[in-house]
Amino acid sequence: MNAPARQNPFFEPWTGPFELPPFDRIRAEDFQPAYERAMAEHNAEIAAIVADPNPPDFDNTVTALERAGAAMNRVGGVFWNLTGTESTPELQAIERELAPKLADHYSAIGLNEALFKRVEAVWKQREALALTAEQKRVLELTYDGFVRSGALLAPEQKTRFAEIASRLATLGAQFAQNILKDEADWAMLLEEGDLDGLPQSLRDAAARAAADRGHAGKFAITLARSSVEPFLTYSARRDLREKAFAAWIRRGENEGPTDNRAIAAETLRLRDESARLLGYPTYAHFKLSDQMAKTPENVRGLLDKVWTPAKAAVARDRGALQELVAAEGGNFEIAAHDWRYYAEKLRKALHDIDENEIRPYLELEAVIGAAFDVAHRLFGLTFAERSDLVLYNKEARAFDVTDAQGKHVALFIGDYFARPTKRGGAWMSGFRSQSKLDGKDVRPIVVNVLNCAKGAEGQKTLISLTDAKTLFHEFGHALHGMLTQTTYPSIAGTNVARDFVEFPSQLYEHWLLRPETLARFARHAETGAAIPDDLVARIRASQTFNVGWEKVEFCSSAIVDLDLHLLSPAEDFDIVGFERAQLEKIGMPREIVMRHRTPHFGHVFSGSGYASGYYSYLWSAVLDTDGFAAFEEAGDVFDPQTARRLKDHVYAAGNSAPPEEAYRAFRGRDPDARALLKAQGFA
Numbered sequence: 001m002n003a004p005a006r007q008n009p010f011f012e013p014w015t016g017p018f019e020l021p022p023f024d025r026i027r028a029e030d031f032q033p034a035y036e037r038a039m040a041e042h043n044a045e046i047a048a049i050v051a052d053p054n055p056p057d058f059d060n061t062v063t064a065l066e067r068a069g070a071a072m073n074r075v076g077g078v079f080w081n082l083t084g085t086e087s088t089p090e091l092q093a094i095e096r097e098l099a100p101k102l103a104d105h106y107s108a109i110g111l112n113e114a115l116f117k118r119v120e121a122v123w124k125q126r127e128a129l130a131l132t133a134e135q136k137r138v139l140e141l142t143y144d145g146f147v148r149s150g151a152l153l154a155p156e157q158k159t160r161f162a163e164i165a166s167r168l169a170t171l172g173a174q175f176a177q178n179i180l181k182d183e184a185d186w187a188m189l190l191e192e193g194d195l196d197g198l199p200q201s202l203r204d205a206a207a208r209a210a211a212d213r214g215h216a217g218k219f220a221i222t223l224a225r226s227s228v229e230p231f232l233t234y235s236a237r238r239d240l241r242e243k244a245f246a247a248w249i250r251r252g253e254n255e256g257p258t259d260n261r262a263i264a265a266e267t268l269r270l271r272d273e274s275a276r277l278l279g280y281p282t283y284a285h286f287k288l289s290d291q292m293a294k295t296p297e298n299v300r301g302l303l304d305k306v307w308t309p310a311k312a313a314v315a316r317d318r319g320a321l322q323e324l325v326a327a328e329g330g331n332f333e334i335a336a337h338d339w340r341y342y343a344e345k346l347r348k349a350l351h352d353i354d355e356n357e358i359r360p361y362l363e364l365e366a367v368i369g370a371a372f373d374v375a376h377r378l379f380g381l382t383f384a385e386r387s388d389l390v391l392y393n394k395e396a397r398a399f400d401v402t403d404a405q406g407k408h409v410a411l412f413i414g415d416y417f418a419r420p421t422k423r424g425g426a427w428m429s430g431f432r433s434q435s436k437l438d439g440k441d442v443r444p445i446v447v448n449v450l451n452c453a454k455g456a457e458g459q460k461t462l463i464s465l466t467d468a469k470t471l472f473h474e475f476g477h478a479l480h481g482m483l484t485q486t487t488y489p490s491i492a493g494t495n496v497a498r499d500f501v502e503f504p505s506q507l508y509e510h511w512l513l514r515p516e517t518l519a520r521f522a523r524h525a526e527t528g529a530a531i532p533d534d535l536v537a538r539i540r541a542s543q544t545f546n547v548g549w550e551k552v553e554f555c556s557s558a559i560v561d562l563d564l565h566l567l568s569p570a571e572d573f574d575i576v577g578f579e580r581a582q583l584e585k586i587g588m589p590r591e592i593v594m595r596h597r598t599p600h601f602g603h604v605f606s607g608s609g610y611a612s613g614y615y616s617y618l619w620s621a622v623l624d625t626d627g628f629a630a631f632e633e634a635g636d637v638f639d640p641q642t643a644r645r646l647k648d649h650v651y652a653a654g655n656s657a658p659p660e661e662a663y664r665a666f667r668g669r670d671p672d673a674r675a676l677l678k679a680q681g682f683a
């Protein structure tokens with residue numbers, strides 16, 4: 001007798017709590033067949049729209065497109081989250097194989113002539129149709145989306161355009177996997193005697209990392225930012241700092257199968273070709289045309305405003321650091337692997353601030369509680385942990401989010417600890433997005449992924465101030481994903497311009513260091529004592545310390561990203577040589593290295609999301625500093641009226657209005673960059 005064939009869980013209705021994906025039953029081998037069936041369903045939905053005998057109208061064309069692809073979203077929601085957090089060689093192989101197929105699938109829809117004709121017909125009548133503002137916006141964006149996907153190209157151009165998209169998808173997947181591999185393959189094993197200067201938290205994390213790698217009793221520094229950065233900040237061993245730093249900045253540039261240089265060069269050539277097909281002079285022009293910044297000149301203008309004073313600040317700080325070296329009897333010039341170490345010493349000297357004094361007050365649990373509390377005070381949200389739900393990893397936690405009336409708003413999943421199968425960095429994503437199509441109120445499932453180093457067995461996890469800021473940042477994105485109230489899924493939540501999407505997240509960071517937040521949540525992990533007022537004051541006073549270095553590290557990456565996408569690279573284009581030449585041109589300080597060097601610049605090359613878009617963080621910083629000032633001007637950082645406007649026009653609005661209009665509706669005027677320059681001490 002044969003056992004009944006196992007049913008693919010993607011083909012069954014998900015009837016569990018919150019209609020969560022049945023994680024315990026999903027296996028890697030389910031994805032290929034699930035995607036194939038989802039693509040077939042999607043194609044059938046598209047074919048039905050095209051075959052509709054009725055003349056095209058908003059509902060039978062645009063709304064129908066919004067409904068289409070539900071199965072793709074179900075499968076993709078699980079797949080893309082797992083490739084980021086539970087990556088295995090098996091999943092990676094599937095990803096490499098799937099990436100070009102998915103690109104082909106979406107290209108075929110974007111280039112479907114009959115479908116575009118219908119969209120175009122509706123778009124041409126847009127003024128005559130009695131559309132709501134949201135519908136008008138969706139129609140414009142849908143039409144633009146087709147045009148940007150090549151719908152107006154001649155037939156042979158369309159073929160080439162689709163080929164490029166397919167190849168770019170393969171290259172992007174490979175680029176990301178190569179970084180992951182370079183990070184996973186490297187670890188610096190240390191003995192007890194090599195740990196000079198390292199705080200206990202880092203020693204504990206390094207001991208765990210070594211044990212995880214089969215070297216119990218030793219200590220491992222890895223290339224995860226949460227390991228290597230604190231090591232560079234505290235290790236008194238200049239030789240080891242140099243070794244770790246060299247490996248860190250060489251990710252993606254190690255010759256052999258994980259080398260990303262040729263991949264990046266080919267990506268740039270293909271992006272340039274696709275932008276030219278669409279009639280833009282460069283890829284940067286294409287990419288920025290539908291962003292808030294609009295043009296490369298506007299981007300460069302903002303970067304330059306910050307670059308010059310940041311460099312001047314670095315020159316001042318360098319002198320102070322060099323004095324510290326001399327005072328220690330050192331006889332060397334500050335190098336890139338020294339900057340963090342001496343900057344930390346200088347910070348301690350100037351502001352009497354020591355990470356190790358702060359850390360005991362920043363228990364992970366308390367910081368999560370603080371992020372929830374701010375959302376409660378601003379937006380009336382309540383978070384109830386649901387430990388009964390089965391998620392994709394035991395470390396991930398779920399919270400039922402409800403509003404002031406007790407109505408379900410979203411399911412929030414927090415996945416906070418670093419593990420070898422997790423991509424580095426921190427991000428927000430989702431398993432389901434929000435919509436209100438056909439009267440069905442679909443609420444989102446949103447995820448925050450971080451890479452905090454877990455506390456030792458049986459110990460509380462204490463995190464750095466940087467990790468706490470990251471937690472607030474990603475939680476700001478999560479709120480943007482959870483509070484959304486649009487009808488149409490394509491404009492829900494974080495589906496906004498890339499240079500606007502960091503506004504809700506960066507804005508949220510401002511509440512972390514408010515005395516109103518810290519006094520309530522930052523309690524000593526052992527004694528339970530509240531964080532002393534004077535420590536809060538010292539932390540706040542030190543916020544602009546080393547800001548020149550931070551901005552140089554950031555702006556150099558953003559400038560190189562922009563410059564790379566203003567090129568028409570030749571076949572033998574040398575990305576590292578170009579990077580070096582551009583940095584020289586802008587006068588990059590010798591002792592600072594770009595935050596993301598080109599061979600491991602995942603933002604820009606793992607996908608096109610941030611391609612010629614890395615500046616977005618700075619663009620959004622103009623909005624968040626100027627935006628937070630609205631609360632300060634109101635005299636209360638939880639001012640209900642300001643919070644209400646923020647929720648209505650930003651966190652709940654998705655992409656239902658152009659970003660500049662959304663900002664104006666919240667703030668009552670256009671953003672003013674002077675607030676940012678002033679906050680950095682650059683005014």
Ligand SMILES: [Zn+2]
Pocket residue numbers: 473477502505
């Ligand atoms: Zn972000």
